[in-house]
Amino acid sequence: MPAEQRAAADRTCRYLENNSPCFHYDKALDAGWPIASGIVEGAARHLVADRLDITGSRWTVPGAEAVLTLRALISNSEPRPAHLRTPGLTGDLTSEESRLAA
Secondary structure, eight states: HHHHHHHHHHHHHHHHHHGGGOOOHHHHHHOOOOOOHHHHHHHHIIHHHHHHHTOOOOOOOHHHHHHHHHHHHHHTTTTOGGOOOOOSSSSSOOOOHHHHOH
């Protein structure tokens, strides 16, 4: 393992050891809270990978951020941001707009 990777692994282990009293996964699971990276990974795949990992696509950081912001708003059923609203409309995305944007 290269020294840089080893140092990162050591920092991670030190963090976990120093903060282990704060990790109460047993209580969280008993309360029914989701404890898994699968939920986060699924959301990341849905929001990020399904759109940005299209074969042959190339993104700038500002372009990717703009698309991901819109996808997050659509996924969360948030109203359309003010700068994207059409005068005279409510600002909410129609089901067709949501389908096309996603």
